[in-house]
Amino acid sequence: MVSPVGSVLTVMAHPDDAELWAGGTLALHAQAGAPVSIALPRTNEVRDREAAAGAEALGAALRLLDELTVDALRGLLTELRPEVVITHNAEDIHPAHQQTAQTLLTAVPRVVIATGHPRRVYTCDGYHNLRRDGRPLHLPVIVDVTSMWETKMRALAQHGSQPIAEHFAPMAQTLGRLHGGRIGVRYAEAFAPLPILGRLPASPHL
């Protein structure tokens, strides 16, 4: 009755976004045996290599797209038929994050009608848990990732060209503890469900 741990595809803007915002959850799904994929636009040789290392650390397959377009995403969604898709929040501060989310959301309806997948779409956290209007993001789906925290941080550390130790690791720590505190565990990641053609995720019971 409870949805089993399903396959996941993340569609994000930058090579370290999947690790930063959803790394623990991806590792959790991967460990449970579900196929996990990270789709990204190609950046450059260095960052693409870091992305591959980060994905490997999480147990995920990396899918580099020449360009992150509606058509490219439709192709990937049709091929992978993921249970779950994770993308940025439409209210995210970063214009590239917004643009990525918008492209994904434009791609989804036709694929859902054709294939029935994805079944659930979630948006992830953003810089310092803020919306672009300066208000906090409301992310009601909170996943305990304590057991995967080291994996997440190791995956994040693969992005050596980025200011991980100075900026992103401390921010991830703070957000992990914030969401963790809200469900009474050490570390958590938080998400918001999006309706697909009017469909939201169901809860099997209370």
Add this chain to the structure above:
Amino acid sequence: MVSPVGSVLTVMAHPDDAELWAGGTLALHAQAGAPVSIALPRTNEVRDREAAAGAEALGAALRLLDELTVDALRGLLTELRPEVVITHNAEDIHPAHQQTAQTLLTAVPRVVIATGHPRRVYTCDGYHNLRRDGRPLHLPVIVDVTSMWETKMRALAQHGSQPIAEHFAPMAQTLGRLHGGRIGVRYAEAFAPLPILGRLPASPHL
């Protein structure tokens, strides 16, 4: 990892509220073998009898309180140690619903510190899914109750002194279909989680 189907206590204002707003979910928990209780203030002989018949139809125990006070609720919570508590929304249109929710929320913290229960608190839907400011209620936890719909409606029909056929059954139908449509099933009930001493429910995965 997924929370098992836990015991439930509903604390509501009127004898037909549990059936109306959460009857399907209560029946679902009861059918799964979890103890389900309905706490109510005594009304009068007729309505108390209807409440007993409604509770029985759902597979729930009825707990009539002489008065719905903070102390009475603390006693009941300490005795029952429910996993889940359901009450009205603090933004509910009906003043008696608001008052009941406020009393329950005042009772909860001390009991949680002493007993660790309840672990999750949810608020339920209200008249025509409206808040008292005229905006729709946002209820992100949506439970498929299709299999329990007849049970719910039969329980609701026990309240023969109330305008069930004229008002409450059609409203329940509409709300059941509204929430059902949002998760792609025939009938659903919807709830919003409340933080208990800062703790919200966790999701085991996406």
Add this chain to the structure above:
Amino acid sequence: MVSPVGSVLTVMAHPDDAELWAGGTLALHAQAGAPVSIALPRTNEVRDREAAAGAEALGAALRLLDELTVDALRGLLTELRPEVVITHNAEDIHPAHQQTAQTLLTAVPRVVIATGHPRRVYTCDGYHNLRRDGRPLHLPVIVDVTSMWETKMRALAQHGSQPIAEHFAPMAQTLGRLHGGRIGVRYAEAFAPLPILGRLPASPHL
């Protein structure tokens, strides 16, 4: 003092959208003698014919646009000078609905400065009354369409190539009853006013 029943233009994305989200209201205006128009981008022969049949059932004129562009809408608005325009919600789930609303809102200001029309713009409901962030749409203008319900459903049924009986008719029923229940009638449609150059609709009294 009360605004008379004015002419209406709907600008929506798909051939069945006008019927689905505003069919009762359009029929109400048409029956009161106001010119009602439905603007749509051409789709294909089958769906264009269904659109014509749907419009006829509502008493509306169909205006098929080769493409739904800002210029095409400016031309149509300038020609028709409608009192009221109805379009999708900017927070609608469907990307094509959002895009249509954005195009209309871009077209409107220059036409209003030149012609004084439209005087009022409203957005309509969406799939299962949901915003794209999963929250319910707040639609405070609720129109009793009980007398036009059969007309609306007959118009909707003209779209034979679409899953009307399986999906759209039941959803329309549920939303019609939801909004109807909120104003104490059998069926209603609900809308939200948008400011045009800072102007919102006025109420003649309380």
Add this chain to the structure above:
Amino acid sequence: MVSPVGSVLTVMAHPDDAELWAGGTLALHAQAGAPVSIALPRTNEVRDREAAAGAEALGAALRLLDELTVDALRGLLTELRPEVVITHNAEDIHPAHQQTAQTLLTAVPRVVIATGHPRRVYTCDGYHNLRRDGRPLHLPVIVDVTSMWETKMRALAQHGSQPIAEHFAPMAQTLGRLHGGRIGVRYAEAFAPLPILGRLPASPHL
């Protein structure tokens, strides 16, 4: 089809509140021949006399209550059976305004079940259009009171013991112009509808 101009009862905390927040609308209803009443708790001889003068200027009957209790309001509502009730916003900055609104809302449901009245309840504006959390009040029902503006200001001026010229008249001017600008007229007053037992006001058309 459009609701006719109905009788109105205002229930507010202080002797000048009815004039300040709804004076133009009350005068409009009174001028259209509808009975208009202003209910207030007795304050002292001076202010009660000012309240009488203010009410007279608006064409309203003054109803002084020894105390503004649920029972007193139930008695008054049952006697007057007003079409419309206006009270403060539940989010109003002033604690006495909140308390008054809460008392009225507690009184209403039983009277509505017994008498069918009031049919519509509205909340009014507050100090500088602010909610108690510092956000602006959202008041979607905007009534053109340009023709009654002098009447309103004359009624407000009856409250000679209060800082009308220094504080309240300028604030009323600013709010009147703010809401007026939003509907393209010189002066307006704005309100928000509240659901009564789940019922909101209906719009006859768009």
Add this chain to the structure above:
Amino acid sequence: MVSPVGSVLTVMAHPDDAELWAGGTLALHAQAGAPVSIALPRTNEVRDREAAAGAEALGAALRLLDELTVDALRGLLTELRPEVVITHNAEDIHPAHQQTAQTLLTAVPRVVIATGHPRRVYTCDGYHNLRRDGRPLHLPVIVDVTSMWETKMRALAQHGSQPIAEHFAPMAQTLGRLHGGRIGVRYAEAFAPLPILGRLPASPHL
């Protein structure tokens, strides 16, 4: 032109609340030479002594009230005439926090009319930055307290009878870093301004 660092009075429910939610800011004001007071209801000998030690560590005066009533607060506000008052959020999860905030807000208007003080009122953060409806608190006034962080944590540690090391210190760390990250410093505390009789704090420039 910029408001100088003013005197502060905190009005909170429990002996450790001032340290937990505003300790760094209080220490900052105290260090700048402004009188800082912490008002609390008496609890018991142990906790009152901890409160005194915590206040001393922050450089604040402790004011124990026999009961936290509207009259007691009016007396204290009239005596101290603070520039700034800090209290709990009206949307706080804890019923005692809500009640304290409500009592303070009821006390304020009459004192402001009589004395012109306080000039600014702020609400503070709550458990895991959550509102009682499970959404995050929006606290737009963010104060850099990095230089006072050790002082705050030392003051918090005075409350030896409470689970500081297990619960409150880690939560304070996480919230301090969350708000700090949002303004680019190590630790911050965050607040929301409340209108006093319709007056909000002014910014001298951008």
Add this chain to the structure above:
Amino acid sequence: MVSPVGSVLTVMAHPDDAELWAGGTLALHAQAGAPVSIALPRTNEVRDREAAAGAEALGAALRLLDELTVDALRGLLTELRPEVVITHNAEDIHPAHQQTAQTLLTAVPRVVIATGHPRRVYTCDGYHNLRRDGRPLHLPVIVDVTSMWETKMRALAQHGSQPIAEHFAPMAQTLGRLHGGRIGVRYAEAFAPLPILGRLPASPHL
């Protein structure tokens, strides 16, 4: 400790927007000796001349851009390195305002990473203080511009080709008084801070 009065760049859609929404604040910064610039797309000879006269009246430099593109704004931001940027609200009613805000927000992140500027970004008010969904704009940063009001109105009056006396000056008066009333002064302008790469403005104290 308090941020000094910093340099400002406004990026808006039309030649009179800077005066209308931020003229008093710009004059305040200019008078304090901070460089103030107004960036605009070229319109035509008449309006460009009016823009120059308006800017001069405020003590600001005018920067006419051939086209308001991401690249043009990046160039300007890199050259000027302003402390503060002001643009339209993303929820503004006018499509051109939204588009301008979106272009600026797309330009900002890369420049901030490269130069550390701007340090703060604010959005301004809009027509009748309304969002495009008809709700009021929440603008928590309120600046007293009473001393600059005549300067602002004189600058606004330079736009002789526009309906200033009929429309914009009265609207500016009303909004100036609305925001002024909220901080207890005669005239104010109001803004909302936006996070830049997750950074919001800090308050030095309460």
